[in-house]
Amino acid sequence: MPPPAPAPFPGAMPAGAVPPSGANPWAAPAPGAPVPPGAHTQPVPGAPGGNPWAPTGVQQPWGTGGYPPPGAPGAPMYYPAPPRSLYTNNLAIASLIVGIVCCFFGFIGIGLGIGALRQIKRTGERGKGMAVTGIIAGTLGTLMFIGSLVNGDFNSDRFDEDSSSWSSSHGSGGTTSDLPLNSPFRLFSGQCFERGGPGVAKPVACTAQHFGETYWVQDVREKSGAYPGEDVMTAEAEEVCAEHLDSYVADTWAIPEPVITFYYYPDKAGWKFPATRRIVCFLGNEDKSTRTGSLQQRSSSLTSDQRQLLDATNQFDRAWGEGPDEDVEVEDDPQAFRQWATKMSAAATKQAGLLAAADWHTADKATVDRLVVKSRAAAAHFLAASRSTDLATLKRELNAADDNLGNQEIISLRRSLGLATQEEEPAKHNGGSNPV
16 A cells, blocks of 8 residues: 655645646745745744745745755755665574574674674664674673683582583583583593693593593483582592592502592583583593503403402402591591491402402412401401491401401412502592592
């Protein structure tokens, strides 16, 4: 439907009227002629006769606005504003979607929003609000992602600068492929890496200088819901990394003295990204210096006697590593020592059973039998300690259990079987991991 005709300006000729032949409808009236009703009579300051377009001393019937209508001789040119578009700018829509949904690529939403605003200014399309929202959302997403990297959304048990971890599984809402290439959450077992700063792990060959060597990666137990808390994540990481060290290094006593275990786990900020809800266990020097070479040692490379001895003693060592910290005395937390003694009793019993049932070929059977006897004695004393009701009994039974650990027999068997013989396992007798 065509738009309605505009109302005539004051003093205009009636519709359909025909001016006299040769007459100029816009010509000035003759001197002394009456001014038509509604014509402009207020002089414009500084203009001869009050109208900048009228002859000197003559008033023009151009209406109350004081300006000639469009197209009149001497009238200023003007252009009507373009009509508002009925369409919404596509870039504005894309900016809104990317800015809100793709927080990892917020910078794309920002770029789309800026481009949309430029197009809207030129075309008059709709979508300015969408473009602005997309820019804001993209900016917030980008800042949040950068903050997660800078502030260490990746914690490593106590790696001085928090770090974190995740798993290669496809968590709801994200996969490891969504993460930066140098994210510690993209690491996998057997991969060595160099540190480029908090939350940055650059994969390198294990033959090159590297900071850490990944030996186990898995999802956290509870991937859904709210963040379980730092204490829960730390306890889970320590348990997981201690449990699976043997699967990567069959003889943990062979781990060099400076090397200890570390791990990455997600903190509260990193929990927002499902792909980071993992635990990444790795080995590194305690002083955080670099090293070369791999520590991997599969059980398939061992003899049957070596595997039997390690199977029996490694599970006992894992239980030992779960004990209270070395700087905690029995008097400080008696109940914690009783709970640990319960685990140690079960582990010592299992060790004795595995040693007694093994089919030994080259190991000294008499030494094995002595270790079995001591393991059973240690199990009994640990059990008594766990059931003690007073501090004196608890300390006495723990000391008796310690006297029956069979360290000399274990070292003798290791030496005869060609295994490492250092008396301590720094990677496992430290209560978990250490600051990175």
